Structure formats: C-alpha cells, structure tokens
Amino acid sequence: MKVINCPLNGPRNAQEFICGGEVKLPPAPDTTGRGPDVRQWADYIFLEENLQGVVCEWWCHVASGYWFIAERDTASDTFLRSYTCQEWFGQAAPGDSAQ
Amino acid sequence: MPLGLLKYGFRNKYRGQRYFPAEAPLRPSYDVVIIGGGGHGLACAYYLARDWGITNVAVLEKGWLASGNTARNTTIIRSNYLTPEGALFYEESLELYRSLANELGVNLMYSERGHLTLAHTDAAIRTSRWRAEVNKHLGIDSELIGPDEIARLCPQLDLSDEVRYPILGALYHPPGAIARHDAVAWGYARGAMELGVEIHQQTEVTGIEVRNGRLAGLETNRGTVAAGKVLQAVAGMSSVVARMAGFKLPIRSIPLQACVSEPLKPFLDPIIVSGSLHAYISQSARGELVMGGSTDPYPLYSTRSTLDFTEGLMAHMLELFPFLGKASVMRQWAGIADMTPDFSPVMGLTPVKNYYVDAGWGTWGFKATPVSGKRMAETIATGEVPELLKPFELERFYRLQQVGERGAASVGH
Structure with a gap:
C-alpha cells in the first residue's frame, strides 16, 4: 500500500486520497466584453501536459475533505513532497485566519 | 526421435521459412x-500499401514489434457502444475482424463467444436498454435479457440474491469475440512487409522537427529521417510524442492492469463484464481466465503491478464466480492507457500540417485495430478525414462536441 503525506493529516493510505489533476491556472477573466475565448477555455479544461516525470497535482484527502498540492514522479511512481495551497501559491488563502 | 522425422526435417523441400521478410536498412527518406x-x-501501414498503393513507408518502433499495449490488452472485440458515432465505428472494425484471418493468412483464433454486460442496478438496466436500442437501430445485434436467459448462457454465474449486488439483467451482444492479439499484429506486419513496407525495431523517435507549422523531419536514435507525412500511433506515450511535435492532447496516461489465472478446463463460453463491479472475465483458448477491472486511481507512466488491483478485482470476481476462490492468479501486468475525458479516441489531423494522430485509445484500442488502421490510411492518403472519423478529431474539444462514450469498458455508469 502506498502512503501519501497529507499536510493536514500526516502520512495516510493512498486509498484515502483522490487525484484532482494538474495544477494549472485558468485563463484571465474576459475584460473585452466579447465573451470568453472558447479555444483558451477548452485548452484549460480538456488539454493536459500529462508529463512523464515530476508533476504538481491537486490531491484531496477524502475523509477530511482537505485539498492540497503534491509533487510526484509519474515515471517511478513516487510521491516527493506535499504542499498546502498557501505554501504553493506563496500567500494566505482568503479568509484563512491561521496564517 | 524416429529417423523418418529427422530425415523429413533435413529435406530441402521443407526448409524453414522466415515468418517476416528480412529487415531492410533504415533509409534517409520515406x-x-x-x-x-x-x-x-x-x-x-498495411492498408496504406494495399488500398492506396503507398509502399514507401517505414514503421519505427522503439522496442520490439507489438510489445506495448497490443501485447497487454484483454483481446475483447465488440461493437455494442452507446453513441451512434462509436457504435458505427466499432461495427466496421468487427466486420473487418471477421474476414481478417483469411485475408492475412494467419490464424487469429477469432472466437465469437457472446458478450454479457451485467446490470446490478436500475440505472444500469436503463443504460443497457438505451444501448440495446441504439445498437438495434444501427443494425447491431444487441438486446437486454433477464436472469433466466443469463442462466442459460452462463450457468456458472452466481445469480442468487445472496450477494451484495444481485444481477438484475444483462446487455447481450452475440457477436462479442476474443482473438489472439499478437497474431493480429504479426499478420498486419507480415502483410505490410510483403507489400514493401519497412519495419524498423529498436528505432526510437527522439525529436520532431516542425517548420512554419509543417512537419519537416524526424530525429531518431539511428539518425535523421525525412518524411512526407507522419502518423503517431503510440498509445500510452501519446502526450510525450505529441509534445515533441509541439502540441498537447486531452489525455491522461493511466495504467490499466489485468491478470490471468492458471489454465482450467474450458467452462466459460461468453465474455462476462460488470460495469458496476468494475470486473470482466473471459476464458482464452489456452484455458486461462483473462481478467481485468477499472483503470488505476491516478496517472502514471510506470507499468508496475499492484496488490491493490488484484485484491479489489478478486473481491468482485468472487461475487460473480465464488468457486474461483480456489484458482490461482498466474500472471499480472499493466499497460498505459490514453484516457480521454469523453472515453473516445483522438484521430485525424493535428495543428502540425502533414502530421497525423491516432491516440486516446484508453481501454478500447485492440477492438479498433483494423478500422483505425484502414481509416487512418485513408486520411493520410487523401489528406481528408473520412466521415466515420470526423466525430473523433482533436478539434472536437474546441467545438465542445465531445462523444460521451459511456459504453466504454472500465467505465462506471
């Protein structure tokens, strides 16, 4: 059984987690008034980097509903590091009084 | 050894023959x-040569012939898909498969067994009825049957309601078949080589040169190769190769595991699938039970096997066939599946001119081998995407016209 390190709950069984996909930033909001750029959004929603190597992904510890970011190697199937969102994005999340 | 047999073996008249013609040296341009x-x-490659007279063709393989997912699938052939686009596509493949052994002169051990997709919930019954009606409308032999009929077709199944998910009915697809996967690849390889196609093993593409949006050439571990047109057919590594050409695909590479039991006397005729239990099983000509389930829980390029998979699969398999508790698992393996968000393949043109893609084969690639080969050959030869493939173009994601194929294997309903 694989063990994943959750920033909130510590090391837990991999079966307690789901993978939420690559960390990617959404296209900027439409400010032109012409409506969203469909190609850009389709790119964001459907297309994947799908790297063979080290990737950064959203992961969720299902039992506690806690989302975080994990770095892992898709070639060797090893989990390298886990980050809280605050660590990853380098700032406190809005409404997070703990920081 | 009887002397007669030895003499027979040494007679020139019966000299051993190469299965494949001798490999030619790699040329600088094709x-x-x-x-x-x-x-x-x-x-x-075979259909390019046979149907379109294009024989100046090279197939580059980084490992050994058909050593990737062609060697790892569970060989099920069927056409009872849910979307009209998908069902028509796979139906053409099934038609091609039926006459393929004769055409290639290879025994594919094509064996029509009948295919049962079990339904354990009202929702699954509804989907089965939906699939059956779509199939019948398109002339595909498919119907919803009840437990009595299931018991007649497969008396070994546990049809009691003493289980967690009792069987309520099944989608029955009589043409469902299995075939020898290696033989399919070997037959096509030999057929293509006899028509003049070159196959180069241990030849890995390491770079793709694109100039002004057009294909310019390929870098390989054996030097530069110029090409008028290129097709990438590397399911499992599709994103990695596409990135060399400078574009992304709507694909996550996720392992799909399978296993076989020790050989048993033939007892299981139909192919049994349960979408709700994520389990499928068929008995091969060798007597081994070929079993698989759902894809792994997260993307990965490693073909390692896991105990999680076997345990999870067997928990469900023993609910269907409790007596298998005494059978041993003999081999287990994984292939890397190209999973697309709509469970349909990605075929046709790419953002790079003269560069074509055949990818996104998730859990449905083996059954599509003849039709994708034939229709991609047509696409490459004419430069036009045939009507049958149009719904599966990469461009569908930009038009927001996905082909939601809920009839795909290893997909919950």
Whole structure:
C-alpha cells in the first residue's frame, strides 16, 4: 500500500486520497466584453501536459475533505513532497485566519 | 526421435521459412513514416500499401514489434457502444475482424463467444436498454435479457440474491469475440512487409522537427529521417510524442492492469463484464481466465503491478464466480492507457500540417485495430478525414462536441 503525506493529516493510505489533476491556472477573466475565448477555455479544461516525470497535482484527502498540492514522479511512481495551497501559491488563502 | 522425422526435417523441400521478410536498412527518406509498431501503426501501414498503393513507408518502433499495449490488452472485440458515432465505428472494425484471418493468412483464433454486460442496478438496466436500442437501430445485434436467459448462457454465474449486488439483467451482444492479439499484429506486419513496407525495431523517435507549422523531419536514435507525412500511433506515450511535435492532447496516461489465472478446463463460453463491479472475465483458448477491472486511481507512466488491483478485482470476481476462490492468479501486468475525458479516441489531423494522430485509445484500442488502421490510411492518403472519423478529431474539444462514450469498458455508469 502506498502512503501519501497529507499536510493536514500526516502520512495516510493512498486509498484515502483522490487525484484532482494538474495544477494549472485558468485563463484571465474576459475584460473585452466579447465573451470568453472558447479555444483558451477548452485548452484549460480538456488539454493536459500529462508529463512523464515530476508533476504538481491537486490531491484531496477524502475523509477530511482537505485539498492540497503534491509533487510526484509519474515515471517511478513516487510521491516527493506535499504542499498546502498557501505554501504553493506563496500567500494566505482568503479568509484563512491561521496564517 | 524416429529417423523418418529427422530425415523429413533435413529435406530441402521443407526448409524453414522466415515468418517476416528480412529487415531492410533504415533509409534517409520515406513518403510516410509511422511512429509506433503496435497493432494500429502496422494496420495503417498495411492498408496504406494495399488500398492506396503507398509502399514507401517505414514503421519505427522503439522496442520490439507489438510489445506495448497490443501485447497487454484483454483481446475483447465488440461493437455494442452507446453513441451512434462509436457504435458505427466499432461495427466496421468487427466486420473487418471477421474476414481478417483469411485475408492475412494467419490464424487469429477469432472466437465469437457472446458478450454479457451485467446490470446490478436500475440505472444500469436503463443504460443497457438505451444501448440495446441504439445498437438495434444501427443494425447491431444487441438486446437486454433477464436472469433466466443469463442462466442459460452462463450457468456458472452466481445469480442468487445472496450477494451484495444481485444481477438484475444483462446487455447481450452475440457477436462479442476474443482473438489472439499478437497474431493480429504479426499478420498486419507480415502483410505490410510483403507489400514493401519497412519495419524498423529498436528505432526510437527522439525529436520532431516542425517548420512554419509543417512537419519537416524526424530525429531518431539511428539518425535523421525525412518524411512526407507522419502518423503517431503510440498509445500510452501519446502526450510525450505529441509534445515533441509541439502540441498537447486531452489525455491522461493511466495504467490499466489485468491478470490471468492458471489454465482450467474450458467452462466459460461468453465474455462476462460488470460495469458496476468494475470486473470482466473471459476464458482464452489456452484455458486461462483473462481478467481485468477499472483503470488505476491516478496517472502514471510506470507499468508496475499492484496488490491493490488484484485484491479489489478478486473481491468482485468472487461475487460473480465464488468457486474461483480456489484458482490461482498466474500472471499480472499493466499497460498505459490514453484516457480521454469523453472515453473516445483522438484521430485525424493535428495543428502540425502533414502530421497525423491516432491516440486516446484508453481501454478500447485492440477492438479498433483494423478500422483505425484502414481509416487512418485513408486520411493520410487523401489528406481528408473520412466521415466515420470526423466525430473523433482533436478539434472536437474546441467545438465542445465531445462523444460521451459511456459504453466504454472500465467505465462506471
């Protein structure tokens, strides 16, 4: 059984987690008034980097509903590091009084 | 050894024959280069030569012939898909499969067993009825049957309601078949080589040169190769190769595991699938039970096997066939599946001119081998995407016209 390190709950069984996909930033909001750029959004929603190597992904510890970011190697199937969102994005999340 | 047999063996009249013609040296330029020597790439090479007279073709394979997902699938052939686009596509493949052994002169051990998709919930019954009606409308032999009929077709199944998910009915598809996967690839390879196609094993594409949006050439571990047109047919590594050409695909590479039991006396005729239990099983000509389930829980390029998979699969398998508790698992393996968000393949044109893609084969690639080869050959030869493939173009994601194929294997309903 694989063990994943959750920033909130510590090391837990991999079966307690789901993978939420690559960390990617959404296209900027439409400010032109012409409506969203469909190609850009389709790119964001459907297309994947799908790297063979080290990737950064959203992961969720299902039992506690806690989302975080994990770095892992898709070639060797090893989990390298886990980050809280605050660590990853380098700032406190809005409404997070703990920081 | 009887002397007569020895003499027979040494007589010139019966000298051993090569199965494949001798390999030619790699040349610096071809009309068409196909990246990937698996079933799809070899089929495309064969049809390019047979149907379109294009024989200046090289198939480049980084490992051994058909050593990727062609060797790892569970060989099920069927056409009872849910979307009209999907059902018509796979139906053409099934038609091609039926006459393929004769055409290639290879015994594919094509064996029509009948295919049962079990339904354990009202929702699954509804989907089965929906699939049956779509199939019948398109002339595909498919119907919803009840437990009595299931018991007649497969008396070994536990049809009692003493289980967690009792069987309520099944989608029955009589043409469902299994075949020898390696033989399909070998047959296409030999057929293509006899028509003049070159196959180069241990030849890995390491770079793709694109100039002004057009394909310019390929870098390989054996030097530069110029090509008029290139097809990538490398399911499992599709994103990695596409990135060399400078574009992304709507694909996550996720392992799909399978296993076989020790050989048992033939007892299981139909192919049994349960979408709700994520389990499928068929008995091969060797007597081994070929079993698989759902894809792994997260993307990965490693073909390692896990105990989680076997345990999870067997928990469900023993609910269907409790007596299998005494059988041993003999081999287990994984293939890397190209999973697309709509469970349909990605075929046709790419953002790079003269560069074509045959990818996104998730859990449905082996059954599509003949049709994808034939129709991709048509696409490459004419430069036009045939009507049958149009719904599966990469561009569908930008038009927001996905082909939601809920009839795909290893997909919950």
